[in-house]
Amino acid sequence: xxxxxxxxxxxxxxxxxxxxxxxxxxxxxxxxxxxxxxxxxxxxxxxxxxxxxxxxxxxxxxxxxxxxxxxxxxxxxxxxxxxxxxxxxxxxxxxxxxxxxxxxxxxxxxxxxxxxxxxxxxxxxxxxxxxxxxxxxxxxxxxxxxxxxxxxxxxxxxxxxxxxxxxxxxxxxxxxxxxxxxxxxxxxxxxxxxxxxxxxxxxxxxxxxxxxxxxxxxxxxxxxxxxxxxxxxxxxxxxxxxxxxxxxxxxxxxxxxxxxxxxxxxxxxxxxxxxxxxxxxxxxxxxxxxxxxxxxxxxxxxxxxxxxxxxxxxxxxxxxxxxxxxxxxxxxxxxxxxxxxxxxxxxxxxxxxxxxxxxxxxxxxxxxxxxxxxxxxxxxxxxxxxxxxxxxxxxxxxxxxxxxxxxxxxxxxxxxxxxxxxxxxxxxxxxxxxxxxxxxxxxxxxxxxxxxxxxxxxxxxxxxxxxxxxxxxxxxxxxxxxxxxxxxxxxxxxxxxxxx
Amino acid sequence: xxxxxxxxxxxxxxxxxxxxxxxxxxxxxxxxxxxxxxxxxxxxxxxxxxxxxxxxxxxxxxxxxxxxxxxxxxxxxxxxxxxxxxxxxxxxxxxxxxxxxxxxxxxxxxxxxxxxxxxxxxxxxxxxxxxxxxxxxxx
Numbered sequence: 001x002x003x004x005x006x007x008x009x010x011x012x013x014x015x016x017x018x019x020x021x022x023x024x025x026x027x028x029x030x031x032x033x034x035x036x037x038x039x040x041x042x043x044x045x046x047x048x049x050x051x052x053x054x055x056x057x058x059x060x061x062x063x064x065x066x067x068x069x070x071x072x073x074x075x076x077x078x079x080x081x082x083x084x085x086x087x088x089x090x091x092x093x094x095x096x097x098x099x100x101x102x103x104x105x106x107x108x109x110x111x112x113x114x115x116x117x118x119x120x121x122x123x124x125x126x127x128x129x130x131x132x133x134x135x136x137x138x139x140x141x142x143x144x145x146x147x148x149x150x151x152x153x154x155x156x157x158x159x160x161x162x163x164x165x166x167x168x169x170x171x172x173x174x175x176x177x178x179x180x181x182x183x184x185x186x187x188x189x190x191x192x193x194x195x196x197x198x199x200x201x202x203x204x205x206x207x208x209x210x211x212x213x214x215x216x217x218x219x220x221x222x223x224x225x226x227x228x229x230x231x232x233x234x235x236x237x238x239x240x241x242x243x244x245x246x247x248x249x250x251x252x253x254x255x256x257x258x259x260x261x262x263x264x265x266x267x268x269x270x271x272x273x274x275x276x277x278x279x280x281x282x283x284x285x286x287x288x289x290x291x292x293x294x295x296x297x298x299x300x301x302x303x304x305x306x307x308x309x310x311x312x313x314x315x316x317x318x319x320x321x322x323x324x325x326x327x328x329x330x331x332x333x334x335x336x337x338x339x340x341x342x343x344x345x346x347x348x349x350x351x352x353x354x355x356x357x358x359x360x361x362x363x364x365x366x367x368x369x370x371x372x373x374x375x376x377x378x379x380x381x382x383x384x385x386x387x388x389x390x391x392x393x394x395x396x397x398x399x400x401x402x403x404x405x406x407x408x409x410x411x412x413x414x415x416x417x418x419x420x421x422x423x424x425x426x427x428x429x430x431x432x433x434x435x436x437x438x439x440x441x442x443x444x445x446x447x448x449x450x451x452x453x454x455x456x457x458x459x460x461x462x463x464x465x466x467x468x469x470x471x472x473x474x475x476x477x478x479x480x481x482x483x484x485x486x487x488x489x490x491x492x493x494x495x496x497x498x499x500x
Numbered sequence: 501x502x503x504x505x506x507x508x509x510x511x512x513x514x515x516x517x518x519x520x521x522x523x524x525x526x527x528x529x530x531x532x533x534x535x536x537x538x539x540x541x542x543x544x545x546x547x548x549x550x551x552x553x554x555x556x557x558x559x560x561x562x563x564x565x566x567x568x569x570x571x572x573x574x575x576x577x578x579x580x581x582x583x584x585x586x587x588x589x590x591x592x593x594x595x596x597x598x599x600x601x602x603x604x605x606x607x608x609x610x611x612x613x614x615x616x617x618x619x620x621x622x623x624x625x626x627x628x629x630x631x632x633x634x635x636x637x638x639x
Contacts, residue, residue, distance in 0.1 A: 006581075006591040014578055020571040063593040 241348020539623025
């Protein structure tokens with residue numbers, strides 16, 4: 001099986017290349033895109049099953065042994081998040097058929113889409129910090145173009161902010177890698193984990209902490225934590241709905257994944273400093289995000305601010321640095337990827353129907369689109385944390401973990417922020433669905449490819465329900481992943497243990 | 501640009517530069533050179549042609565659409581890696597065999613050569629795609 005560890009990276013690459021060849025034949029292009037995404041999902045699920053039954057899988061690309069070659073590793077954390085990401089990729093590939101116009105498709109939209117997925121898969125699977133940097137760049141290249149594709153004025157403005165901030169983050173990341181390589185002489189995660197102990201014996205910890213904080217800033221910008229989040233609400237609402245849904249589901253989560261990875265395997269020498277700092281960052285991240293959302297009057301801008309708030313929950317789990325906390329963070333990340341993306345999908349349908357994102361100009365959708373209204377409620381209530389949906393269990397586990405770790409303030413804030421989230425979801429519901437529409441507003445537009453718009457939303461809503469009703473299974477998976485992260489020895493052994 | 505001297509020079513330079521790029525490509529296996537720089541050299545040759553004449557002529561003379569070349573190059577790279585996966589080794593492992601060529605002795609061929617060929621094609625495709633479209637914007 002481990003020989004096929006490379007499949008989740010190669011399938012999107014192959015799909016993207018075939019889409020590039022077929023760019024002049026729209027029908028074929030769409031078929032390739034959806035089929036490729038389905039295969040990718042199958043590969044990711046198979047990988048998750050294999051990791052669950054056989055433990056951490058490792059592939060040394062090119063047959064070069066660990067610290068020298070390119071290492072791909074799949075442990076439970078990577079495999080779980082990869083499966084969630086591929087589920088999104090599959091549903092969004094269907095949604096794109098409706099939401100992305102023929103013009104953007106002729107600019108190789110599908111190719112860029114799959115290259116972005118390739119970057120995300122690579123980032124989840126790599127076992128080497130420098131390769132993580134490379135995969136980030138692959139992902140960002142594709143996302144830069146996707147963000148600017150179409151070239152409307154607002155989009156360009158958002159794209160420039162997005163590109164600038166992300167380039168800055170990449171510069172921090174690269175600087176940290178340079179210093180780390182100078183200190184330790186390797187960038188393979190497992191090898192680093194072994195050797196970093198030796199560095200702390202020889203030298204004062206200052207340099208190592210500098211690297212840790214540089215990485216915290218770099219990944220912090222990419223995952224939009226307080227106070228580095230401002231680029232996100234400035235850019236995420238500008239591109240077409242399918243693209244902002246893709247970004248909201250995947251990009252910041254790769255930043256969160258990198259934070260979790262780096263601060264569980266490498267920088268664990270001084271958790272009083274690093275993990276407490278993360279914990280203290282998580283609190284204002286949760287609060288500012290949710291308060292920012294309350295002040296917004298556009299559908300997708302409300303959602304963008306909520307992304308930030310929920311990033312706070314994820315890193316709260318990391319800041320606690322207990323198996324329970326990490327399990328909560330992982331479960332929350334997967335839940336959030338699915339529920340939040342789904343809300344972006346709904347916002348795209350609403351915009352198509354009523355031609356606006358401004359809440360004041362929307363209304364009455366409960367009467368005209370009862371199915372859509374019902375489908376909106378599932379992710380919205382899940383995000384707010386109502387049982388029996390996935391968000392309830394995700395928040396419950398995080399809050400429980402905070403109280404177990406005696407972080408009463410963080411736990412209390414997490415509860416309070418949930419209430420505000422509910423408030424903003426109710427605002428969206430009232431404004432877009434419940435209130436009657438202004439009388440001078442034009443009639444709703446037609447929704448020609450109804451299935452392509454609604455099937456992805458229904459699919460993701462079902463998964464949200466399943467993650468809530470089957471919370472036991474998902475949570476035990478996340479808990480295993482959390483335990484795995486707290487005992488990195490398995491990871492190190494699997495990578496360095498002299499496999500071919 | 502309508503320059504008689506440049507046009508005359510390009511007619512001579514183009515085949516020489518292309519030959520040089522193939523030389524760089526083959527040399528790259530054990531010495532400095534390789535698919536990337538060879539691709540850049542070949543792309544430079546065609547860019548020169550596009551400057552001397554115009555990009556419409558250059559596209560016609562180049563025959564292949566750059567987009568297709570990029571895609572084909574990436575497919576070749578994928579294939580070169582997958583050969584080893586399908587033969588039971590890890591992705592991108594080098595697999596070698598020798599090909600007896602009369603007059604030259606045995607020539608070692610392997611998947612890394614295929615990989616390099618993919619890089620060569622992709623680099624030409626990307627560079628020419630950019631150069632041609634930039635020139636068309638100018639026109």
